[in-house]
Structure formats: C-alpha cells, structure tokens
Amino acid sequence: MGATKTEHFTNRQNAIAALSKAMAHPARVAIIEYLLKVDSCICGDIVNELPLSQPTVSQHLKELKNAGLIKGEIEGNAICYCIDEKVFQKLQSYFSQIVIKSENKKKNCC
Amino acid sequence: MGATKTEHFTNRQNAIAALSKAMAHPARVAIIEYLLKVDSCICGDIVNELPLSQPTVSQHLKELKNAGLIKGEIEGNAICYCIDEKVFQKLQSYFSQIVIKSENKKKNCC
DNA sequence: TTTTTATATTGCAATATTACGATAAATATT
DNA sequence: AATATTTATCGTAATATTGCAATATAAAAA
Numbered sequence: 001m002g003a004t005k006t007e008h009f010t011n012r013q014n015a016i017a018a019l020s021k022a023m024a025h026p027a028r029v030a031i032i033e034y035l036l037k038v039d040s041c042i043c044g045d046i047v048n049e050l051p052l053s054q055p056t057v058s059q060h061l062k063e064l065k066n067a068g069l070i071k072g073e074i075e076g077n078a079i080c081y082c083i084d085e086k087v088f089q090k091l092q093s094y095f096s097q098i099v100i101k102s103e104n105k106k107k108n109c110c
Numbered sequence: 111m112g113a114t115k116t117e118h119f120t121n122r123q124n125a126i127a128a129l130s131k132a133m134a135h136p137a138r139v140a141i142i143e144y145l146l147k148v149d150s151c152i153c154g155d156i157v158n159e160l161p162l163s164q165p166t167v168s169q170h171l172k173e174l175k176n177a178g179l180i181k182g183e184i185e186g187n188a189i190c191y192c193i194d195e196k197v198f199q200k201l202q203s204y205f206s207q208i209v210i211k212s213e214n215k216k217k218n219c220c
Numbered sequence: 221t222t223t224t225t226a227t228a229t230t231g232c233a234a235t236a237t238t239a240c241g242a243t244a245a246a247t248a249t250t
Numbered sequence: 251a252a253t254a255t256t257t258a259t260c261g262t263a264a265t266a267t268t269g270c271a272a273t274a275t276a277a278a279a280a
Contacts, residue, residue, distance in 0.1 A: 003265055004238065008161040009136035013143070021134035025268085026119035026127040033123070036211050044226055051118040056269050058228055077226055077277035085212045092205035095198050101146050102195045113235055114268065135238085154256060166239050168258055173237095187247035187256050 019091055022067035027052055028060050035070065035083050044078050129201055132177035137162055138170050145180065145193050154188050 006014050023029060027050060034049050047057045061081060064070045068087045073080045116124050133139060137160060144159050157167045171191060174180045178197045183190045 004135060004137075005161065006136055009140055013136040013139045016139050017134055017136040020130045020132075020139075022130075024127055024131035024134045025114060026116055026123040027114075027268095029123040029126050029130075030119055032208065036208065036215075047226090051115065052268095053270050054227075055229080055271080059268080062228085074227095074277090079227065083208070083212050085209055088205050088208045088212065092202060092209055095202035095205060098142065098146065098193070098198045099195055099202055102193050102198065105146075137238095157257095162238095163240050164257075165241080165259080169238080172258085184247095184257095189257065 016091075016094055019067055019069070019087060022064055022069050023091075025060065027057070028064055031057075031060060031064060032069065032083065035081060046081070126201075126204055129177055129179070129197060132174055132179050133201075135170065137167070138174055141167075141170060141174060142179065142193065145191060156191070 009017075023032070030050060031046055034046060038045075046061070047054050050057055052060075061070070061072070065072055065081075068084060070081050071084050119127075133142070140160060141156055144156060148155075156171070157164045160167055162170075171180070171182070175182055175191075178194060180191050181194050
C-alpha cells in the first residue's frame with residue numbers, strides 16, 4: 001500500500017487534489033508570492049530568495065510547472081518563470097463554490 | 111533530510127501550505143464534496159461513499175479536522191461532521207488575490 | 221576554445237503519507 | 251449484562267516527498 005488510489009476518484013477531484021498538492025509546500029507558496037512581487041519574472045533570483053539549495057528550488061519549480069501553476073521560457077542561459085493565471089482561477093472558483101454552497105445550507109447541525 | 115523546513119517561511123505561507131495539503135488528496139476532496147451534497151451531515155456514510163477502508167477514511171477525516179476544514183460533533187454513538195466555511199473563505203480569498211495581482215501585471219514576459 | 225553562469229538531473233538519506241488489518245473505546249440495542 | 255454499531259487508534263508495509271551534494275548540460279562571456 002501507500003500509493004494514492006486516484007483511479008477511484010473523478011478527474012475533477014484528482015485535478016483539484018493535484019493543484020492543491022502543488023501549493024502544499026511553503027517553499028512553493030513562497031515561490032508563487034515572489035513571482036507575483038517582482039515586476040519582471042527573470043527569475044534565477046528565486047534561489048537567492050529562498051533558504052534552500054539550488055537543486056531543491058529547481059525541483060519545486062518543476063512541480064509547480066508540472067501542475068501548470070507556472071510556465072518557464074528559456075531566455076538566454078537563464079529561464080524566465082511566471083505565473084499562469086488560468087489555473088489559479090480554477091482554484092479560486094472551486095473554493096468560491098464551496099463557500100457559496102456551504103452558505104446556502106444553514107444548517108441542520110454543528 | 112526529508113522534513114519540510116517550515117521554520118524558514120512565514121506563518122502565512124505555512125498556513126496556506128497546510129490548508130492546501132489538506133486538500134491535496136482526492137479522497138479528502140471527495141469527502142468535502144460529499145459533505146456539501148448531503149443536506150444533513152450525519153456522516154458515517156462517508157465510509158460507504160468512498161472506495162477506502164474505514165480506518166483510512168477516519169484518518170483522512172482527522173487530517174481535515176486538524177487543518178480546520180471540517181468540524182465534528184458527537185451525536186449518540188455516531189459523529190456529525192461538517193464543513194467549516196471560514197477556512198475555505200481564506201483559501202478562496204488567497205487565490206482570488208493571486209488572480210487579481212497577476213492580472214494587474216500584464217506583462218513583461220512569457 | 222576555455223571559463224563562467226544558470227539551470228537541470230541523478231543518487232541517496234531522512235522523513236512523511238497512504239492504506240489497511242487488527243483491535244480498542246464508547247454508546248446503543250437487545 | 252451481552253451484543254451490535256460506530257468511530258478511533260495502533261502497527262506496519264508500500265510508496266512519495268523533501269533536501270542536498272555531486273554532476274551534467276547548455277548558453278554567455280572571456
């Protein structure tokens with residue numbers, strides 16, 4: 001055992017879980033916030049910004065990219081990473097729906 | 111190695127990561143959606159609803175509860191679980207801010 | 221071409237998560 | 251009291267994540 005049983009859940013449920021997982025580490029949250037803060041996103045500076053080694057940061061960037069939260073474009077010998085809004089919109093609207101549905105249900109319990 | 115270095119990040123970053131982590135498994139997403147769907151939330155039925163054993167479901171419920179996404183109240187020999195809106199509001203507004211800030215930044219790159 | 225700079229990959233150790241059988245605990249029913 | 255029902259906990263195996271040193275890759279600068 002030990003592996004998540006994704007096949008038993010809907011695509012949508014797996015998708016939300018995967019996006020959430022990408023945000024489930026403070027370093028990745030910090031990376032997203034840094035990308036938002038800086039005007040440009042020429043971004044090797046992320047390594048200097050975080051208390052983590054270069055390979056570790058690279059790995060976190062890879063996960064964010066796989067999840068679709070950021071995109072990266074080669075820019076000379078550096079890489080320009082930046083946020084992909086669309087996916088954050090998905091998360092925002094998903095949680096917004098939860099809040100709305102939850103409010104419309106006041107409340108037989110708790 | 112292997113442990114997340116939470117001490118190097120802000121409380122806010124760790125908090126968002128912790129909430130995201132609670133939603134980072136499809137079973138927990140499914141639990142939240144089930145709690146939203148049913149009118150009441152007298153909820154041992156969650157075990158029947160999911161393709162997972164009772165101890166596994168209990169463990170997922172525990173994590174959701176620790177993260178503050180649900181609350182549980184003893185109701186006879188069963189337990190009534192239900193959603194705690196406040197925390198979903200936090201998530202929603204956090205991602206909403208990301209989308210807004212990201213839109214106001216069109217865009218020197220990518 | 222050699223060297224520097226920037227990023228990615230590999231390999232590995234430490235730790236965390238996921239899942240479940242067995243069992244415990246606690247209330248409800250008989 | 252004995253039994254059934256409901257949920258939690260323990261123990262443990264399988265797998266995943268985190269982090270870094272070492273190394274690879276690839277473009278830029280010298």
